[in-house]
Amino acid sequence: MSGIEFSRPAYSEPAEPGVIYAPQSGWRKWLDRLVYIAALGGVLFSMAILLTIFAVLVHGSWQALGRIGLHFFTTQAWNPVPGRDKYGVLAFVYGTGVTTFLALLFGVPLSIGVAVFITRLAPRWMAGPVSFLVELLAAIPSIAYGLWGCFVMSPWLQNYLEPVIYHVLRHIKIIPVGKYPSGNIEFFPANLVRGGPSGSDFLAGGLILTIMILPIITAITRDVLRQFPQELEQGAYGLGATWWQTTRLALVYCKAGIFGAVMLGMARAIGETMAVIMVIGNTDSISASLFAGGQTMSGVLANEFMEADHPIYLSAMFYVALVLMLSSLLTNVIARAMLSRISAGRDKR
């Protein structure tokens, strides 16, 4: 310890593995501290933003939490006329759930297919450009997808795809949540497709979300698949495995990371607003039919938040926002847990 002093103040620790900076005095010491405090302040400010989000949402929805409580989740009645004031989030949770489910149903196989192509099939000169083009899908703003969906995709669905789907699926019944004058939940079998094709329905919402989650799931799955060890791949080929057997091995090996990627895509689908409200039809109904219009949680916020002119209505809007925040938070936390396990495993190797 001959004269060597650690320059770091009590509140500072070096980056790992640590670099030991020479002791400083005068303005340099103060600059050091200033920079540290500024950086720490930035982090604290970000934490404050997140806490503020919760505080504002809980504070805003306080009245609705007290007056409606958990009944919010068991009714779909939504009547904001002053005096009537019936609020139930069920139709919007259903709308978010169905569109997200459809997006994952179409989007996950597609994204994994693209990621497998990029990492395991494409020649080197092709992998980069394909990667770039698919990521470009993420750069297009959601309002652009909305406009395209509204004026190009919806008419196309209505005139070409949905009549075909109708003929294929018309006899299939599933068990949905019913819609009843009492506003309570009932279950009964109903057709998967019913009514005329409109082009502005759950199917359209699911398809537009499929396009929007595709680049996210693809990019992360691609990164995860790149971590599949060479030894395992070569070992599998050495044992005579075919390309698909090796790829399955890679997919199984990376399943936690791929699950994390899917959850991130799901979080995106839950939070997406503009593109969905432009194609989903904006009716607060619960229907098993793919051809029925609906509404999502973010959609009802976008459409009605500004119209909430009396306190309990506004409070119910905040309640919807709180439910949306919590569901998106939950998916993000699961995604994060899955993906950090992957990177922890990578560090160990």
Added chain:
Amino acid sequence: MSDITVSPAPAGSPPVNPFQGRRPGRRWISRAFAGLSILATLMALAVLFVVLWYIGGRGIEYMTTAFFTNLPLQTPEGMRNCIIGTVILVMLSSVLGVPLGMLCGIYLAEYARKGWFTYAARLVIDLLAGTPTILLGVIAWQLVVVPMHHQSGWSGALALAFIMVPIIARATEEMLRLVPHAHREASAGLGASHAQTLFRVILPAAKAGISTGIMLAIARVAGETAPLLFTALGNDQAVYDPNQPYPSLTLKIWQYSQSAEASWRHQAWTGVLALVSLVLIFTAAVRFTVREKK
């Protein structure tokens, strides 16, 4: 999945090759799945192509010079104020979002050590990145619009800044971590302080990467609509005072797309073309300049 387990066979039993036998036609199966993978890629690229084709085609079809020179209520109508409004709004939000995001990134890359606080900081950045953007609009509405009693450019800029912070924080942290550790040690060995090392060595080395992150964040918020619905609100006049409701390209596109009037829908298509080309040129240019640097 059991047929491709790679765990070693129990001692004493003869070695079993999990990949062969019991699987007639496995080569054809392999080819079929390779075909599906190619098909998925072609579908994704086709979607990109179709979306861009319509945006480009309709946008150019309805484009007029008045679009860039006139205001929405003039005849012929245009979106001049909306384009300028979006640009200013993004610049205003960068004033808060860029430094804040960079500070978070600097903390996580340079000062963070293992412990609950770093864990919490990373969690917060991830959760902020995952928060639906419309909720950030709700927050900015409560924080700014309610006290001011009317919508304003400030509230829109605040919502956009919240979106920028996690994107820039992640980019900054990642880029700072790419700077070789030896650079820090060399600087410390010459007697530099931590702050000097940061400003003279680390940040200059990571400059290109961090500016890429900032540009991508700017491209991202320029295309945001949902957080502006309750905050910036839109404005048909050439008003660029952030205390007033603010014009924005995305809001105008949204408003026009809901209208039944053909000329307004045409304006919306041109607006989307302007927005998408702005965002894509920004994104593509950034990607290619960075690739060259490597």
